[in-house]
Amino acid sequence: MYTVRHRKDSFLGTIITMAVLGQWRYFPKTHIAAISLITIIVFFAIGKSSDTQQKREIQTLVLNSEAVVSSVAAVETWQQTELKSGDNLSRVFTRHSLSAADALAIASSAPKRVLNLQPGQIIKWQSSESNNVTRMRIETSPLIAHVFERTIEGDYDYQLDEKVADRRPKFAHATIKSSLFLDGAKQDIPQSTLIELAGLFGWDIDFALDIRPDDEFSLIYEELFLDGERIGFGNILIAQFINRGREITAIRYEDGKGDAQYYDPSGHSMRKEFLRNPIDFARISSRFNLKRKHPVLNKFRAHRGTDYAARTGTPIKSTGDGKVIFAGRKGGFGNCVIVQHGSRYQTLYAHLSKFNRSARKGRRVKQGQVIGYVGSTGLATGPHLHFEFRVDGVHRDSLRIKLPKSRSIAKDQKSAYQAVADRMIEWLKSQRDNVRANDGSLSLTQSPSDLADDA
Numbered sequence: 001m002y003t004v005r006h007r008k009d010s011f012l013g014t015i016i017t018m019a020v021l022g023q024w025r026y027f028p029k030t031h032i033a034a035i036s037l038i039t040i041i042v043f044f045a046i047g048k049s050s051d052t053q054q055k056r057e058i059q060t061l062v063l064n065s066e067a068v069v070s071s072v073a074a075v076e077t078w079q080q081t082e083l084k085s086g087d088n089l090s091r092v093f094t095r096h097s098l099s100a101a102d103a104l105a106i107a108s109s110a111p112k113r114v115l116n117l118q119p120g121q122i123i124k125w126q127s128s129e130s131n132n133v134t135r136m137r138i139e140t141s142p143l144i145a146h147v148f149e150r151t152i153e154g155d156y157d158y159q160l161d162e163k164v165a166d167r168r169p170k171f172a173h174a175t176i177k178s179s180l181f182l183d184g185a186k187q188d189i190p191q192s193t194l195i196e197l198a199g200l201f202g203w204d205i206d207f208a209l210d211i212r213p214d215d216e217f218s219l220i221y222e223e224l225f226l227d228g229e230r231i232g233f234g235n236i237l238i239a240q241f242i243n244r245g246r247e248i249t250a251i252r253y254e255d256g257k258g259d260a261q262y263y264d265p266s267g268h269s270m271r272k273e274f275l276r277n278p279i280d281f282a283r284i285s286s287r288f289n290l291k292r293k294h295p296v297l298n299k300f301r302a303h304r305g306t307d308y309a310a311r312t313g314t315p316i317k318s319t320g321d322g323k324v325i326f327a328g329r330k331g332g333f334g335n336c337v338i339v340q341h342g343s344r345y346q347t348l349y350a351h352l353s354k355f356n357r358s359a360r361k362g363r364r365v366k367q368g369q370v371i372g373y374v375g376s377t378g379l380a381t382g383p384h385l386h387f388e389f390r391v392d393g394v395h396r397d398s399l400r401i402k403l404p405k406s407r408s409i410a411k412d413q414k415s416a417y418q419a420v421a422d423r424m425i426e427w428l429k430s431q432r433d434n435v436r437a438n439d440g441s442l443s444l445t446q447s448p449s450d451l452a453d454d455a
């Protein structure tokens with residue numbers, strides 16, 4: 001029933017499919033409730049464009065008279081500029097000899113903080129002979145424009161012109177010959193999507209060490225279109241990686257509260273959790289304490305970690321899957337390893353006697369993997385591990401902090417998720433079979449809901 005075709009009029013189909021799948025993140029929350037509203041916009045837009053068509057025809061007709069042409073040109077001419085680094089509205093106005101007072105009036109007519117000007121954004125305007133801006137359009141993204149219209153009183157009316165992108169699912173498949181990025185790029189998968197893909201599987205696959213030739217991956221991701229032109233890429237809807245025969249699948253699912261996450265087919269989060277302690281059977285010799293007297297320096301200095309007393313050579317484990325971002329000497333820490341976990345978490349392991357071979361900068365480590373061995377390098381009175389846990393760059397007490405749980409699908413969402421997951425997996429599989437059958441030429445004609453209807 002809901003068919004997604006690669007045609008402009010598939011817009012509604014996509015919207016409905018997305019509603020079915022729950023892929024609303026890209027849309028402003030205020031629009032979510034109202035498919036009907038979007039329908040109205042679609043018809044409105046169609047009406048508007050045919051209007052423009054008529055206008056153009058009229059203009060073509062009057063072009064014959066030179067007098068009329070010049071007056072039309074005076075009204076219709078838009079000028080435009082691209083914002084450079086360090087630009088603000090008054091600089092742009094000065095550069096183009098526009099009224100400085102207008103710059104202030106325009107800036108103050110927009111709601112606060114709405115005009116977040118960045119290099120590369122486009123400003124278009126029309127001006128009068130006295131260099132007053134009569135109309136201005138600041139395009140902060142392909143989807144968002146701020147429109148200012150001069151009133152008779154000389155101030156400006158502000159309007160937000162927000163467009164909705166058409167999201168079209170796209171299938172891609174690649175077999176690894178050299179790397180995820182090179183072989184993915186060969187299949188025209190955008191780099192941003194490949195980075196996201198690596199992040200999705202980053203807790204399960206060590207892309208530096210685990211990848212083998214003939215590993216393969218398939219995914220369906222969104223391309224964003226506006227007026228038939230591709231303006232960017234949306235979410236990965238489903239991705240599957242076959243690493244040395246091991247199949248790992250991530251499915252995007254939005255819960256009832258509008259939170260989207262990736263889960264495996266049985267509903268476990270793709271994000272993993274942390275171990276509380278990096279050493280087994282150790283004694284905690286010093287706790288997190290912001291007012292501790294330092295045993296070596298003998299002065300008050302915050303202790304932003306937990307110390308584990310243990311024999312030299314005791315293995316130290318990474319408390320979570322992650323990537324080694326530092327392995328080397330670091331002042332009072334002595335031999336030190338820092339691991340980045342996802343985008344928010346970091347763990348630090350200090351005073352190591354030696355590093356494990358796996359703990360090299362840039363390498364991925366698994367939860368529980370040995371990264372080094374207890375020692376007393378740096379400022380240490382005896383062999384111990386100094387362990388730190390940082391969240392968004394802030395030191396937290398690793399023994400007391402609520403560690404992120406790898407949240408599974410909630411019980412009340414389980415059956416809804418299972419239905420979506422089954423359809424998505426079936427969709428991916430049918431696309432891959434298509435590619436194999438047609439040797440690469442494919443069109444994505446089915447949505448998961450079609451498959452459900454067939455089943």
Ligand SMILES: [Zn+2]
Nearest residue numbers: 305306307386
């Ligand atoms: Zn310490």
